[in-house]
Amino acid sequence: MNRRILVTGGAGFLGSHLCERLLQRGDEVLCVDNYFTGTRRNVERLIGHPRFELMRHDVCFPLYVEVDEIYNLACPASPIHYQHDPVQTTKTSVHGAINMLGLAKRTNAKILQASTSEVYGDPEVHPQTEGYWGNVNPIGIRSCYDEGKRCAETLFFDYWRQHQLRIKVLRIFNTYGPSMHPNDGRVVSNFVMQALQNQDITIYGNGSQTRSFCYRDDLIDAMILMMDTSDDVTGPINVGNPNEFTIRELAEIVIELTGSSSKIINVALPQDDPTQRKPDISKATSELSWAPKVQIKEGLVKTIEYFQTML
Ligand code: NAD
Numbered sequence: 001m002n003r004r005i006l007v008t009g010g011a012g013f014l015g016s017h018l019c020e021r022l023l024q025r026g027d028e029v030l031c032v033d034n035y036f037t038g039t040r041r042n043v044e045r046l047i048g049h050p051r052f053e054l055m056r057h058d059v060c061f062p063l064y065v066e067v068d069e070i071y072n073l074a075c076p077a078s079p080i081h082y083q084h085d086p087v088q089t090t091k092t093s094v095h096g097a098i099n100m101l102g103l104a105k106r107t108n109a110k111i112l113q114a115s116t117s118e119v120y121g122d123p124e125v126h127p128q129t130e131g132y133w134g135n136v137n138p139i140g141i142r143s144c145y146d147e148g149k150r151c152a153e154t155l156f157f158d159y160w161r162q163h164q165l166r167i168k169v170l171r172i173f174n175t176y177g178p179s180m181h182p183n184d185g186r187v188v189s190n191f192v193m194q195a196l197q198n199q200d201i202t203i204y205g206n207g208s209q210t211r212s213f214c215y216r217d218d219l220i221d222a223m224i225l226m227m228d229t230s231d232d233v234t235g236p237i238n239v240g241n242p243n244e245f246t247i248r249e250l251a252e253i254v255i256e257l258t259g260s261s262s263k264i265i266n267v268a269l270p271q272d273d274p275t276q277r278k279p280d281i282s283k284a285t286s287e288l289s290w291a292p293k294v295q296i297k298e299g300l301v302k303t304i305e306y307f308q309t310m311l
């Protein structure tokens, strides 16, 4: 029997690739998305596949389907998108988690939550370990995302304690790659699009803040490995590439790889922008036997090739 797998947010950047990988493995995939940031174009190549089904649906509303596994990815991930309608962002994380956990409870499905490094806020512990409780502003402009995701984690662990659900929580660090939306607003897509068009590269603040960038395919490997762990593995587990760069270094690498004549300019740093971020991935190594394989230049070359086709 094929596994029936629900991917919420399946028409987004990560979700569309997850759907593709699950189909390649032989699973039946139900992709659910409200197309807020995702597009039908992302899953165009899968439409017509005999084991693929696409459904327009908002996870804030109940969903009654029969499934064996749920990957819960529905939620805008780019700050400009999740801040566009912050109330909806919190609802998506919280009501979405309640509905998907209710669905998992009724169908006895395993359920994986795409959580985030943002649960650590502006971290005072570096690199971040799963035992760190974080430093999150509860009332700032990023809170709808950070606190929504934190509450979703709470719900996952309460359904596990109270209803013995089989849960899997991954804390995903910045991930990039081909098929990010060109206007996604996150740093990699912005810098690559600006460089390819010889426009100014916009560094927010002085560019000394750091991020650690993981290539899409490595991240999808980790998600599938996590879902396939034994029931006692709940997470949370950090997944990301621990190679840390300042945003200025990232801008310089993008200019080098594109051969662009873009200038770097500095614009205002958004409120509450975390100053540093780097995952401690020892748990992912020991519990998933996973480590990222693709380093920044190799991943960026593939991403640049993709964005060239979008010009
Ligand atoms: P994305 O914005 O491309 O994908 C999110 C998808 O969710 C989109 O297709 C969007 O239309 C859909 N969606 C949003 N609200 C919905 C709703 N109410 N009902 C149904 N669908 C809805 O972002 P992504 O980078 O692919 O991120 C996927 C998941 O991974 C998100 O939950 C995000 O928080 C998490 N994550 C991503 C990163 C990253 O760096 N890419 C890092 C940490 C966590």
Ligand code: UDP
Pocket: 061, 062, 063, 064, 065, 098, 099, 100, 101, 102, 103, 104, 105, 106, 107
């Ligand atoms: N739910 C859903 N699909 C299902 C089962 C439940 O969307 O197949 C939703 C339902 O709207 C419910 C929520 O999940 O409000 C939580 O379900 P649970 O069984 O935990 O709680 P209850 O139904 O008691 O509120």
Ligand code: UDP
Pocket: 078, 079, 174, 185, 186, 187, 188, 190, 191, 202, 203, 204, 205, 209, 211, 247, 269, 270, 273, 274
């Ligand atoms: N950033 C930037 N220029 C841009 C977009 C983002 O300097 O055009 C910075 C942003 O201020 C942050 C980092 O790059 O420090 C990563 O931003 P992104 O929105 O990709 O994700 P975040 O990790 O902040 O959620």
